[in-house]
Amino acid sequence: xxxxxxxxxxxTTTTITTVVISSILLxxxxxxxxxxxxxxxxxxxxxxxxxxxxxxxxxxLEAEFFLWGSLGYGLDSIAPNLTMGGPPPVGTTKxxxxxxxxxxxLQFAFQEVGHLSDGSGGGRVVVAAVVxxxxxxxKWWVVMVVVGWKGGGGGGDVGRIVxxxxxxxxxxxxxxxxxxxxxxxxxxxxFPRPLLNLSAEAFGNVMNxxxxxxxxxxxxxxxxxxxxxxASYVVPYVGLTGYVGxxxxxxxxxxxxxxxxxxxxxxxxxxxxxxxxYERARExxxxxxxxxxxxxxxxxxxxNKLGNAGVKDEGLIVPTFQGAEGKLKGNVLAGDxxxxxxxxxxxxxxxxxxxxxxxxVPGGFYPKGADGRIAKSHLPSA
Numbered sequence: 001x002x003x004x005x006x007x008x009x010x011x012t013t014t015t016i017t018t019v020v021i022s023s024i025l026l027x028x029x030x031x032x033x034x035x036x037x038x039x040x041x042x043x044x045x046x047x048x049x050x051x052x053x054x055x056x057x058x059x060x061l062e063a064e065f066f067l068w069g070s071l072g073y074g075l076d077s078i079a080p081n082l083t084m085g086g087p088p089p090v091g092t093t094k095x096x097x098x099x100x101x102x103x104x105x106l107q108f109a110f111q112e113v114g115h116l117s118d119g120s121g122g123g124r125v126v127v128a129a130v131v132x133x134x135x136x137x138x139k140w141w142v143v144m145v146v147v148g149w150k151g152g153g154g155g156g157d158v159g160r161i162v163x164x165x166x167x168x169x170x171x172x173x174x175x176x177x178x179x180x181x182x183x184x185x186x187x188x189x190x191f192p193r194p195l196l197n198l199s200a201e202a203f204g205n206v207m208n209x210x211x212x213x214x215x216x217x218x219x220x221x222x223x224x225x226x227x228x229x230x231a232s233y234v235v236p237y238v239g240l241t242g243y244v245g246x247x248x249x250x251x252x253x254x255x256x257x258x259x260x261x262x263x264x265x266x267x268x269x270x271x272x273x274x275x276x277x278y279e280r281a282r283e284x285x286x287x288x289x290x291x292x293x294x295x296x297x298x299x300x301x302x303x304n305k306l307g308n309a310g311v312k313d314e315g316l317i318v319p320t321f322q323g324a325e326g327k328l329k330g331n332v333l334a335g336d337x338x339x340x341x342x343x344x345x346x347x348x349x350x351x352x353x354x355x356x357x358x359x360x361v362p363g364g365f366y367p368k369g370a371d372g373r374i375a376k377s378h379l380p381s382a
Contacts, residue, residue: 043252043254044187044188044252044254044255045251045252047249047251048250048251048252048255049188049189050372050373050374051246051249051250051255051346051374052187052188052246052250052255052258052259053188053189053190053191053372053373053374054242054246054346054349054370054372054374054375055239055242055243055246055262056116056190056191056371056372057194057353057366057370057371057372057375058235058238058239058242058349058353059112059115059116059239060075060086060116060193060194060196061196061198061235061353061365062108062112062235062236062239063075063109063112063113063115063116064089064092064193064196064198065092065198065231065232065235066105066106066108066109066112066232067109067112067113068089068092068093068094068095068198069094069095069097069105069109069221069222069228070094070095070097070102070105070106070109071094071106071109072093072094074088074089074092075113075116075193076088078113079113079116079117082113082116082117082193083192083193084190084191084192084193085192086191086192086193086194086195087193087194087195089193089195089196089197089198090195090196090197090198090199091197091198091199091200091201091202092198092199093200093222094222095221095222095223095224095225095227095228096222096223096224096225097224097225097228098225101225101228101229101276102225104272104276105228105232108232108236108269108272111265111269115262115265187254187255187258191371191372192371194366194368194369194370194371195366195367195368196365196366197364197365197366197367198365200218200219200220200221200222201218202364202365203219203220203221203231203234204218204219204220205355205364206234206299206302206355206364207219207295207299209302209355210295210298210299210301210302211290211298215288217287226280226283226285226292227285229273229276229277230277230285230292230295230296230299232273233273233274233277233295233296233299234299236266236269236270236273237270237313237334238303238344238349238352238353239266239349240263240266240267240270240341241312241313241341241342241343241344241348241349242344242345242346242349243259243262243263243266244263244341244342244343244344245343245344245345245346245348246259246346247259247260247263267341271332271333274296274316274332274333274334275332277292277296277316278316278330278332280292281293281296281316281317292316293315293316293317294315296315296316297315297316297317297318298315299315300313300314300315300334301313301315303352305357306351306352306355306356306357307344307348307349307351307352308348308351308357309344309345309348312342312343312344312348313334313342314331314334314335315331316330316331316332317329317330317331318331324339325339346359346374346375347359347378350370350375350378353365353366353370354366354369359378360378360379360380362379
């Protein structure tokens with residue numbers, strides 16, 4: 001909310017004006033002026049764009065899986081604009097979840113919607129610079145210049161000086177801080193949602209491959225909360241290893257900030273899933289009589305095999321040498337010998353999500369392949 005500066009003394013007005021003007025002059029050479037237009041790609045190198053667009057494949061999958069599992073409907077109902085006209089997923093259904101698990105998964109679902117966001121829901125600031133903080137009449141005033149605006153026909157607000165009240169100077173208030181965060185489709189153009197196969201059969205095939213035999217009855221991720229959590233174990237971790245792998249290859253600070261923010265939430269989701277499963281690690285999944293820990297170990301071994309790049313995946317209970325500092329079997333978080341997150345390349349990720357072990361052979365959750373320049377470069381020519 002923009003506020004007018006109240007009438008004050010000539011000295012105070014002069015102080016505020018001096019702060020604003022001098023700060024603007026100092027900052028202008030460094031402001032990302034390309035963001036004043038609707039072309040959000042101009043400040044980002046092409047190589048960054050490829051690496052930022054690729055994760056959309058997994059973000060679409062996670063958004064649809066978590067939305068359908070918790071609500072029984074997906075992006076076409078929640079945010080159809082984000083699909084960009086891509087085909088609806090197949091095989092989706094609402095999962096039988098207890099209230100607690102449903103609450104957690106629904107939070108994940110809307111986090112994924114946020115990751116996909118293109119900001120088209122209305123006018124909002126996407127770039128702003130704080131150019132001064134002034135105390136007047138026992139209140140703090142934060143002075144900002146809007147240098148980018150997305151949606152809502154707000155383009156005319158670019159360059160506008162905004163004054164924000166931050167609270168009392170007597171200690172009862174606080175300075176308002178404005179943090180600007182880009183989501184993927186705020187930053188790059190993106191691509192339509194690819195065809196996703198989220199059927200029970202698709203997840204069942206993953207589990208069959210993990211155990212080297214057909215489970216009987218077939219594994220159904222939507223049957224109950226434990227099955228759904230095990231199916232969820234399959235999803236976010238692959239994406240977060242991709243973000244770890246992409247970050248050192250990025251050139252733009254905007255790209256690095258976006259990937260760091262996405263990695264933080266994806267890692268948090270994976271940690272929650274692992275934590276909930278670790279609590280039940282020795283519980284047997286019915287009707288198979290196989291422990292939760294063994295399920296996670298087999299899934300991780302399968303992903304290592306499909307990725308074909310060594311050990312970058314670990315289950316919940318591991319040999320002691322793989323645990324933290326080589327001292328523990330419990331493994332609530334996966335990490336290398338220094339407990340640092342593993343990285344994966346886009347090619348490794350494609351081998352895993354296609355369930356083929358080959359980035360050139362689509363399948364698994366992506367019957368027609370993933371989208372984006374990187375994924376398409378590996379697909380056979382039409």
